[in-house]
Amino acid sequence: MGLPRSVVKQAGSASVVQLKLLVSDLDAEILAATVALCNQAAAYASTAAWRRGLVGQVQLHRSVYRELREQFPSLGAQAAVRAIARVVGAHANRSASRKRAHIFRSNGAVPFDARMLTSNRDAGTISIWTPHGRLQLGYLGRDIDLEAVEQLPPGECDLICRNGVWLLKVAVAVPVSVIAEPVAGFLGVDQGVASLAVTSDGAVLPGSVLPGTVKGNGHVRALRARRHRQRRRLQTKATSSARRVLRRLAGREARTIADVNHQISKHVVREAEHTGRGVALEDLQGIRGRARAHRSQRRTLHSWAFAQMIGFVRYKTQRAGVALVLVDPAYTSQTCPERDHISRQNRPARGGRFLCQRCGLAGHADHIAAINVSIRAVGGWGAVNRPHATDLPSARRDQESKPPVQPVVVGISSLSSSTARSGSAAASTAWTSFSDGTRPVSSTSRTPSPNLIPVTTNETSVRADPPSGAPATQGC
Structure with a gap:
């Protein structure tokens, strides 16, 4: 169609x-x-x-x-x-x-x-x-x-x-609305299998902020597992009554997941529209072919409806006039947004905790990834909307008598003190809890964010001390 x-x-x-x-x-x-x-x-x-x-x-x-x-x-x-x-x-x-x-x-x-x-x-x-x-x-x-x-x-x-x-x-x-300029940056969204969506503001979706009967990612996983066991039991039975039940249950799980994705996309677009931001997502095309999953995890990977949610966000942003950028998802959960340090040791193979091996930044890995997505979207949006930001010769630029503009290099350190750096006030203060209460993160003082995802037993994200042998104050 x-x-x-x-x-x-x-x-x-x-x-x-x-x-x-x-x-x-x-x-x-x-x-x-x-x-x-x-x-x-x-x-x-x-x-x-x-x-x-x-x-x-x-x-x-x-x-x-x-x-x-x-x-x-x-x-x-x-x-x-x-x-x-x-x-x-x-x-x-x-x-x-x-x-x-x-x-x-x-x-x-x-x-x-x-x-x-x-x-x-x-x-x-x-x-x-x-x-x-x-x-x-x-x-x-x-x-x-x-x-x-x-x-x-x-x-x-x-x-x-x-x-x-x-x-x-x-x-x-x-009809689509005119795309508004994301003057306040971007709202980054990290998609995953364990957590369907985590925003750079620290919201875990689905959650209590969404209506409906599905109240969390654990509920979604339990629903999928229950439907899988039910289908497997009925298909093994293979009687006429079992086939009637299978026909009656056909599509129920897909409709539930589609409803959850609609709620998530609606919440994300509405939050970005109210705060004057754009929406940044990861470009996950071909992820099933690149990801290596254990045999027991293949069903979970191939039932992940990430493309559906991207499609829902795309048409909702077009109707609302909100900017949408798809960024490269490589190393988003292994990159320190404070020092731009990439290391596999920053994010263990299992578990949702992030710990920078250089500066000691700690937090929820999906939250850190969402913040990195919002940071990358700033450069992606600028590359699309700066047609004259190049030193290459251009007949059109010469005809319009526009001098070439030097490309703007947006660094992590400069973004940390601007609205475009984090996409939101909550994202810019998401890593400011201190282990000793005295050591500052940078020259700019910040306060802990209430939206930070808890990853420790006391439900606070802390800046752990750097590992032995790593510099505590130097950049990466």
Whole structure:
């Protein structure tokens, strides 16, 4: 499902709304036959494309279009075109399709474009193509979804049957707000498996600040483990009643995790918007291939929905006009944000404690990583928004008579005394607890932050004395 790029650029960002179709028993049978026919045509085109080694849409169209019309006489011309486009998209997005033909389920979702589905907004009905003629169907939805369908430019639609209910998911172009300059820095967010999200302000999410029944990361892990044991027990039993229970429980865990990710992303974007900051996340693309996990931890790693939360944060920041930066996640939990010292010994292999081997900075490892993410976002945002900050020759700069600007080097020490250094007041004072109460961290005095994540028995983050042989006052 998607909108043309031209529509998205003119109107805003693509979003999806869900409508419930009002169908009779006869209409449901016709829609089921339509979905099955379109999926059969897509499966036929997928097999032909894989055997003939065709990957381009034009080549595949010239090769299999007439075959589709002959093999499936009731298939319309535009339906055949959309089936070919589905095959091209599936082979482009899935690496497994290169080894075998992509499989289209008989009851899978079927896309409809403007030639196959039209809407009458005044009457509140849609006209949808079927092999037996067009159907005029009514629809229901939330007020916000109905308003979006009536006012925003529509795009491609997906027809889905879920538990006997026919749904129509419509892609619309939502207007985006003007991105505000993050004058107060960035709110860094560290994503993880044990803790889904930890902000540079010290908030552990999900937690008590979020509504709903999930009150912590331990609750999320217990929920996933319970669902896994339940599915394994029912699949081992393999009776008709067990299969009925599996169908009833299908998707429940995914819906719960999606709700938690929605709450986390909403809290992060709202906090950044209220404080005049941007949002900084780690670019975790390909993390499953790079991370080495024990056999007992593979299920946990591959059920980690980090990409979903990044997607939720991305579209929420676009609508709210908040800046979003994805930074390199390398060594964020092993880097001392005070002295920029990177060492594996700073963060042990197990446990959530961080202890700098040079300056003795101590704290929660995820909190330290979130602070490093917010610091890196400052440089990332500046690189994107300083087109003239370069010494390289530029014909456009010469034409505009703009002299080259020297690149601004943002250091850790300079950031420590500015609002851009921490992204928040809480982040800038997150490492100021003292072990002896007298030794200062730097020339600038700070006070302990109440938002600092406790990692010791007395629930305070302390600046431990540096290890023996390490300088106590010198920089890294």
